[in-house]
Each structure stands twice: as C-alpha cells, then as structure tokens.
Amino acid sequence: MSLDADEIKKIAHLARLSIEEKDIPEYSQNLTNILELVEQMSAIDTNGIEPMSHPLEVAQRLRADTVTESDQREHFMENAPKAERGLFLVPQVIE
Amino acid sequence: MHNKTVAELSAGLQKGDFSSVEITQSYIDRINTLGKDLNCYITVTAEQALATARMADQQRSQGNAGPLNGIPVAQKDIFCTQGVKTTCASKMLDNFIAPYNAGVVERMDTAGMVMLGKTNMDEFAMGSSNETSYYGPVKNPWDLNAVPGGSSGGSASAVAAQLAPIATGTDTGGSIRQPASLCGITGLKPTYGRVSRYGMIAFASSLDQAGPMARSAEDAALLLNAMAGFDLRDSTCIERDVPDYTANINDSVKGLKIGLPKEFFAEGLDDGVAKVVQAALAEYQKMGAELVDISLPNSGLSVPTYYVVAPAECSSNLSRFDGVRYGYRCDDPVDLEDLYKRSRGEGFGTEVKRRIMIGAYALSAGYYDAYYLKAQQIRRLISDDFKKAFEKVDVIMGPTAPSVAFDLGEKSDDPVNMYLSDIYTIAVNLAGLPGMSIPAGFVDSRPAGLQIIGNYFDESKILNVAHQFQKETNWHQQKPPGYE
Numbered sequence: 001m002s003l004d005a006d007e008i009k010k011i012a013h014l015a016r017l018s019i020e021e022k023d024i025p026e027y028s029q030n031l032t033n034i035l036e037l038v039e040q041m042s043a044i045d046t047n048g049i050e051p052m053s054h055p056l057e058v059a060q061r062l063r064a065d066t067v068t069e070s071d072q073r074e075h076f077m078e079n080a081p082k083a084e085r086g087l088f089l090v091p092q093v094i095e
Numbered sequence: 096m097h098n099k100t101v102a103e104l105s106a107g108l109q110k111g112d113f114s115s116v117e118i119t120q121s122y123i124d125r126i127n128t129l130g131k132d133l134n135c136y137i138t139v140t141a142e143q144a145l146a147t148a149r150m151a152d153q154q155r156s157q158g159n160a161g162p163l164n165g166i167p168v169a170q171k172d173i174f175c176t177q178g179v180k181t182t183c184a185s186k187m188l189d190n191f192i193a194p195y196n197a198g199v200v201e202r203m204d205t206a207g208m209v210m211l212g213k214t215n216m217d218e219f220a221m222g223s224s225n226e227t228s229y230y231g232p233v234k235n236p237w238d239l240n241a242v243p244g245g246s247s248g249g250s251a252s253a254v255a256a257q258l259a260p261i262a263t264g265t266d267t268g269g270s271i272r273q274p275a276s277l278c279g280i281t282g283l284k285p286t287y288g289r290v291s292r293y294g295m296i297a298f299a300s301s302l303d304q305a306g307p308m309a310r311s312a313e314d315a316a317l318l319l320n321a322m323a324g325f326d327l328r329d330s331t332c333i334e335r336d337v338p339d340y341t342a343n344i345n346d347s348v349k350g351l352k353i354g355l356p357k358e359f360f361a362e363g364l365d366d367g368v369a370k371v372v373q374a375a376l377a378e379y380q381k382m383g384a385e386l387v388d389i390s391l392p393n394s395g396l397s398v399p400t401y402y403v404v405a406p407a408e409c410s411s412n413l414s415r416f417d418g419v420r421y422g423y424r425c426d427d428p429v430d431l432e433d434l435y436k437r438s439r440g441e442g443f444g445t446e447v448k449r450r451i452m453i454g455a456y457a458l459s460a461g462y463y464d465a466y467y468l469k470a471q472q473i474r475r476l477i478s479d480d481f482k483k484a485f486e487k488v489d490v491i492m493g494p495t496a497p498s499v500a501f502d503l504g505e506k507s508d509d510p511v512n513m514y515l516s517d518i519y520t521i522a523v524n525l526a527g528l529p530g531m532s533i534p535a536g537f538v539d540s541r542p543a544g545l546q547i548i549g550n551y552f553d554e555s556k557i558l559n560v561a562h563q564f565q566k567e568t569n570w571h572q573q574k575p576p577g578y579e
Contacts, residue, residue, distance in 0.1 A: 008452075015410060015455040016417075016432070017448055018440030027449065033511045034453055040399040041469050044476070051471030052478060053301060054331065055287045055527020056551065061330055076194050081424035088419050091430050 002032040096121040097257040098579075101314040104260060105162045108155065115155075115165025118260075119148040119209050122167050126211065126258050129578060133234045135243075135252040137172050138180050139212035147209045154207060163321055164207030169259035171250050172213035173220055174200050174305075175294040179210075183296045184228035185218045187416050187423045187442035197294025198326040199263065199305055206321040211259055215249030218444045219413065220270055220298045222246050223516040226507045227446045234503075235278055236575035237541055241500035244274030244516075250308045251278035256578040261318055264308045267299050268401050269496075269520025271306050272532040276495035276544025279534045281561065281571060282308045283315045286552050287527035288333035290319075291326030299408035300331070302401075302524045311571055312533065312561035316340035319554060335552065343555050344562045349383030351560065352488040356391045359493030359519055367538030372494050375535040375545045378567060379492075387488050391480040396473050397522035398514055403457050403470035404525070409447075410454025416442065449510060478526040481548075490560055491548040494519055495532040499541035519546060529554050533561045534570040542573075 003011070005024050008031065012019045019027060073086060082089040096118055099107065107113055123141045130136055144167065151165035175181050175193035177200075182188045196204065203210070217227040225233040225248025233248040235241040236256035243252040247264030251274035254262050264271040266284035275282025283306045290305045297303060307318035320341070325334045353376070360369065376386060418424040418438025425441050428434035443451070457466035484491060497518055506513040523530040528551060532544035545564075549557040565571050 003456075011452045011456050011459070013436075014459060015451050016414075016435040016439055017443070017451065018436040019448065023445075027452070030449055030510050031452060031456070034402055034449070034514075035456075037511050037514070038399045038402055038457075038466065041396060041403070041473055042465075044393075044396065044473055046469055046472035046476075049472040049475055051468055052475035053471060055301070055478065055525075056333065058288070058331065058333065063327075072194070079191055079194065079421035081418065081422070090419055091428050091434055093431055 003028055003035065097125055099260070100311055101166055101261050101309065101317050104166055105317070108160070108165050115148040115151040115209060116145060118165065119144050119167050119211070122211055122259065129256060130258055132239060133236060133252050133256055133258070134231055135215055135233050135249040135256070135258060136169070136212045137182055137184065137215050137230050137249070140179055140210055144209050144211050151207045151209060161206055162317060163203070165209060167209045167211045167260055168203060169211050169214050169250055169253050169262040170200060171216055171247055171263050171265060173216060173265050173296045174263065175296070176200055176210065176213065179213065181213065182229070183219050184216045184230055185443065185447070186229045189229065189423065191421055195294060198291030198328065199322050200294065202321050202324070208321070214253055214262060217246035217248065219296070219409070219447050220246040220265055220267055221409070221446050221450055223269070223273055223513050224501070224506065225249065225274070226503065227444055229444060232503055235500050236578050237279065238500065240502050241541060242277065242503055244277035244496070244500065246270040247308060248274045251275055251280055251282070254278070254280045254308050254310060255575060257574065260310070261314055262308045263305060265295060265303060265305045266524065267302045267405060268524050269517035271308060272520050272530055272544070272546060273496050273517055275308055275532040277500040277542065279542030279573060280308060280310060281312055281315050281531065281533050282306065283319060283531045283554065283558070284523065284529060285319065285323065285554055286529045288331050289529070289552065289554065290322050291324070291329045291332050293326050293328040297412040299405040300412060301408060302405060312558050312565055313341065313344060316344055316558045338555055340555055340558055343559050346559050347383070348379065348560055348563045351384040351490065352387050353379060353384050354387050354389040354484050354488030354491040356389050356394065356484070356491060356493060358391050358394045363497050363518065364494055365498040365538065368494050368496070368498060368543045371536035371538060371543040372545055375564065376492065378564060382563060382567060389484045389488060389491070391484060391522065393473065393476040393480050394522045397477055397525055398518055400470045400473045400477065400525060401521045402453065402514060403466045404474065406450040406454035407457050407467050408454070410451045410458065413447070413451055446510070474525045477522050481526045481528060485550045490557060493546050495544035495546040496520070499538045499543050523548055527551070529557060531557050531561055533564060534573070536570055
C-alpha cells in the first residue's frame, strides 16, 4: 500500500488540512511507511471476533435530558479569535 | 528542601518544620535557575503558586489540612487550568486560556496542592521524545543531549531534576511510563476509567488516561489517592470506590507470582536494558517472589493496531480545532474552507498532521472495515492474552522501553522507528490495564525502567510491588549530576 501525491491531497482535503506542495513527497513517504506497519494486521484471521471499543465493556452512560450547565456564553467566547455581539464570525457563507 | 519526597514534605508540614510558602519558593527558585536549559515548563505560575501556598498554610493553621495540603505539583499542559494558558504544546492553543479546570486539577485544588506551572510535552501528546512540542524539545537532566521521552517529557524531566516534587502525566500509548523510564522516575498509568478525563485535552479517547509521575511509588500512591475517582462529566469514567493506595504498600511480596512475557524479552531489546531488568527480577526472587514464564502471543501486533486506533480517534477529536471558536486562526481567510484548512494547516505541527491524515484515511469510505474495525478486533485478541495471563500470575513484568534515552534528533525524521519506542507499553493501553515504570538501573549513565503491569483496578498491588523494590534498592534515589 503506498499513497501517491493525489491521494495525499485527497486525504488532506478530507481532514481540512492545508499542506504545502513541497511537503507532499515527505508526507507520501511517511504515511506509506506507517500504512506498511499497519499492514501487519492483515496476517491475522479476525473472523467472528467481536470488535472491542471499551476495555472494560462498559456501555455509555445516559443522563436525564435536563439542563445542568449554567449560561457562561460570554466567558467561553473570550477565547474566540473573532466574535461580535455574542456571535462567532466566519467568512461570508451565503451570498 | 528539594530532596524531600512528597511523603517527607507532608510529614514536615504536619510537624511545622517548614511552611508551604517556603517549599513553594524553593521550587520556584530552582525552576528560575535550572529550568531554562531543560525547557521542561511551558508556563510557570509563580505568583499564583505563592498565593495558593499562603492559603494552604492558613488552612493548616486552622487545623484542616489533608496529607497533600501545601504540596507543590506540576501539571502537564494537557490539563485545562482555569485562567491559565493551556497549550497542549501546540501553536493551535498558544493563546488559549482555559475557561474551566480539569477534573483532576479540581481534585488537587480541593486537596490543597499548589500548582507550580504547566509542563512541556509532545504536541497534543503525540510523540515519544518531546521533540514535537511547539515550544521546543525538553532535555533529559541525565544528559542534555538525550531526549526525556514523551509525551509527558516535561513532567518527567521536572521531577527527575527536582524542579517539582511530583507531577501529572497522561498515557495513551506509554506517555507516562516511557518518559519515566528514560528520566529515572516512577510513573503510573491507572486502569482506563479510574481517573477522570474531563478537561484533559483528548487525543485518543478510548486509550487516554492520566496518572502520577513521582520520585517513589509511595509518592505516586499519595497523588493517585487525590486523582482517582468517579466524575459524571467523563462518560467513560468508572463508578467504583477508591481505596487508600498507601494502605497495602508495606505488604510482603513473598509468594508473589510475576509473569514474564517471552515477547518482551525477544529481539529488539537492548542488551544493557535486558541486564537491568534481569537484575531487578533477581531482586524480586530474593524477596520471595516467583517468576513464571508466560506468553502474550498477539502483543507483537500492538504497535500496528495502535497506529490505527489512536490516529482514527485523534482525527475525530481534533476536528474541533476549526479556527472559529477558540485557538489559532489564519490571517485573511478567503472563504470558510480556506479558514478551516489554513487554520489547521498552520496551527498543527507535522506529527499531528500525519496522525490526523492516517486517521482520516483509515476512517474514510471503503477503508473502515479493513482498518478501524480490524484494529478493534485485534485489540480484543491482545486484551484476551492478558486475561489468560492473569489467571496464572499476580503481576507482569518486563522492560518499559527497548532502550535507554536516545539522542535528540536521532529518531525525529523516522516516525515508524520512533513509534517502536513504545513497543512494550502500548499493549497495556489497548487492554486498558494499569501499568507502572520504576527506575531499575543505568546503561551508559542513562536510566532504565522496569515495567510492572497489573490486572484491572490493581493499582494498589503494583504500587505495593514497586514500593517493596524501592525499600530494597536505591535506584529511585539517584539524582542527575548538577541537579542534586
């Protein structure tokens, strides 16, 4: 399994990451090496084995659908790179 | 003052030999004079620390002080600390002031502990050498040309150099145990779910776990007493009573069955480290423990499995960094997609981008079954190996890392080679078990650690086993030259 430049660009787009053209060969090489390492898994027959997502087999806890948090909107927005009147600002999306 | 363990500081405070302000000031002085070369702190909270220390002393004078009241602690910069910069060693969070405290930080505050500052680490905890930090690499106090290990390299370096009596770390694939081994300190990764992940910036949620990094097993037990416990705000935290981890620490290890997985002593293990581990095992035999050969046949697959599970979860977790709500935002975005892509592209370092991309690939349409699902199936096989082993033995031992600390720059251009530094630690995270590293000797003047793995929720047992070793040996009391 090797990842060429086009595949690197596609994955970077999926992950919403800008990467520089000059860095693509290095990403291609390193990601290919990592996938080769991962490829060792394919030697194992895993037919019928239940996938494990929690080490202690605990199910996600549910809670009552009630408000438990106080309103800290302004406090939390102090870290926003661009905000105005309690709203996050982004480039225009709708014409 | 700085030579005292947490247990000794606690006793001294109780007797009135010194105050928390005196302890705190002496550590701040050391950080100011010795901290620069090591680069182990990203932020030092000197004023806040002294204010907290004064409060702790006041509480003590009023007669309400627990064992950790007034004891300084360094927090890995992955834990949210209200009003204090919390960076995860990333440019992405260089300007982030946490609006709330992590669960473990709250608990330590309640115990009256004094935060000295935030320690350096690999960016978003992704790394085994502390070289991926946006704030530059941390140095190993045993040799400034050597890495301290990672990702909790700043905490390990600070504790080893006595720039903090104790610190916190987090361990997703070995990030507490491997740097503990490379810096010659004691580190414990608890059972998955034992310690709250609330406010601990997420890397791989099914593996991440926080724990103490200390100068002795006894100190690690004292801090774990404060850290462990249920937290509603972490949906995978386990609701289960927390024992006093110091209660059984003096039990004898006579008759203890120690499992030695043959896979941990095979090719790839440095000869010097193997000798150190063998000598430690002989010490346990002298104390009356019994060595039992075991096998973990699927453990060889843990690195490949981990490099699917962890990147997949990281690509999902790190999607929250979008340049909109907090964190780094690129200049002059032309549209929303450009804002996302350049904020992330410029805000994340290379290793983080690599792992996000591997994860995005493994989770993308058509590949999910071959990668993520397959990895989760193998994860069960790895976990089942441990279950079988623990039917026969009480604890499992082996090396923590395949070698002692390597030189700065030695592996930074070769990610796969770097990943193999965690070959003996990763299986423990995949299974969710508790594991420790304790100092067991030196190879060419660099420390080597012994790993002790316990069954689920057997933190008391492994702390006891580690403490018994530290009563018979003095490896954990060795100090790096220049930092005595």
